[in-house]
Amino acid sequence: MSERAPSRFAGVAWTGEGYQVEVLDGAGHRVVGPSGWAAGRVPELIAWLRELSGGQGLAVVLDSTNGLLDGPLTAAGLDVYRADPWLLPPRPRFGSVPAERLARTPLGSLARVTAEGGSLTGRAEEYHEAVRRGAPIQAAMTAAGRCFEHGPRDTPKVALTFDDGPDPVHTGEVLAILARYGARATFFCVGHHVAALPDEVRRIADAGHELGNHSWSHPFLPDLTPEQLVEQLDRTTEAVARVTGEAPTRFRPPYGGLSPEVLATLADHPSELTMFDVDSRDWTRPGPERIAANVLGGVRPGSVVLMHEGAGDRGQTVRALPSIIEGLLERGLEPVTVGELPAPRPDH
Numbered sequence: 357m358s359e360r361a362p363s364r365f366a367g368v369a370w371t372g373e374g375y376q377v378e379v380l381d382g383a384g385h386r387v388v389g390p391s392g393w394a395a396g397r398v399p400e401l402i403a404w405l406r407e408l409s410g411g412q413g414l415a416v417v418l419d420s421t422n423g424l425l426d427g428p429l430t431a432a433g434l435d436v437y438r439a440d441p442w443l444l445p446p447r448p449r450f451g452s453v454p455a456e457r458l459a460r461t462p463l464g465s466l467a468r469v470t471a472e473g474g475s476l477t478g479r480a481e482e483y484h485e486a487v488r489r490g491a492p493i494q495a496a497m498t499a500a501g502r503c504f505e506h507g508p509r510d511t512p513k514v515a516l517t518f519d520d521g522p523d524p525v526h527t528g529e530v531l532a533i534l535a536r537y538g539a540r541a542t543f544f545c546v547g548h549h550v551a552a553l554p555d556e557v558r559r560i561a562d563a564g565h566e567l568g569n570h571s572w573s574h575p576f577l578p579d580l581t582p583e584q585l586v587e588q589l590d591r592t593t594e595a596v597a598r599v600t601g602e603a604p605t606r607f608r609p610p611y612g613g614l615s616p617e618v619l620a621t622l623a624d625h626p627s628e629l630t631m632f633d634v635d636s637r638d639w640t641r642p643g644p645e646r647i648a649a650n651v652l653g654g655v656r657p658g659s660v661v662l663m664h665e666g667a668g669d670r671g672q673t674v675r676a677l678p679s680i681i682e683g684l685l686e687r688g689l690e691p692v693t694v695g696e697l698p699a700p701r702p703d704h
């Protein structure tokens with residue numbers, strides 16, 4: 357990352373089709389014309405932004421409902437800033453505020469996003485507070501069978517789940533490994549990537565795996581209005597159904613960002629809220645051995661395991677996967693989809 361104070365500001369807005377970009381200089385003048393990038397062209401977008409940043413210091417500004425880009429951008433060495441809702445005018449029901457608005461947000465008010473801190477860098481306290489307030493409601497939903505966290509503990513099955521895809525590279529790698537062992541899994545996809553990579557979605561479905569809904573743009577859900585949240589869910593469901601002919605029935609919230617307000621909206625939505633009981637922590641990129649140890653150290657019969665296959669370099673997850681599956685099989689645990697786990701009984 358450059359140490360130089362940025363003299364250029366690239367606002368990156370998301371839409372149903374991809375990303376809109378405006379690049380302004382310190383005086384607020386356009387450095388280049390506004391540009392649009394299809395969601396599948398992220399590598400090219402990154403290369404272009406890197407070129408623009410050369411020697412100048414470029415601040416890339418995203419909003420908090422765009423959780424798919426900061427990982428790849430920070431990994432590429434770009435300086436990424438997040439504009440939170442209280443700095444911005446109301447956004448449309450679907451999409452972020454315009455790119456120009458993001459590029460014009462005063463730098464001093466923005467949060468610098470780091471690779472280590474992730475998309476919600478600087479909002480950890482607020483995040484934990486929202487989840488803490490939501491926890492009793494989530495527990496009540498789980499008890500009532502409205503939220504799935506794991507299957508019964510006497511079922512010799514485990515559900516591996518892969519979030520944030522599909523991905524042009526890692527989806528194929530994950531599918532090949534699963535096929536080698538005859539294992540099935542669940543893929544919680546983001547609508548943005550589904551629209552960009554329909555062939556990958558089709559491959560997942562054709563191989564007998566389950567598709568789930570992981571929102572459209574990977575927003576921090578407490579920042580959305582109920583209408584915006586429903587739009588994120590329904591558009592993603594439609595995008596998957598258009599490709600596979602079948603609508604996903606499960607939703608997994610980005611970051612597990614479940615405030616009471618978010619849970620109230622989800623309780624009225626037909627999607628089944630689907631969480632996990634084992635976190636591989638693969639997004640911290642601790643090395644394939646550590647990822648496998650996190651999974652195999654935490655897994656029990658009926659477990660649902662959280663892993664990632666998209667929105668960044670998931671090579672470590674891919675390299676960990678064979679040891680994870682072999683470790684499960686050695687213990688007599690069959691890797692299945694979440695839908696193939698029986699519903700938990702109230703006394704478990």
Ligand SMILES: [Zn+2]
Pocket residue numbers: 519520570574610611
């Ligand atoms: Zn995610």
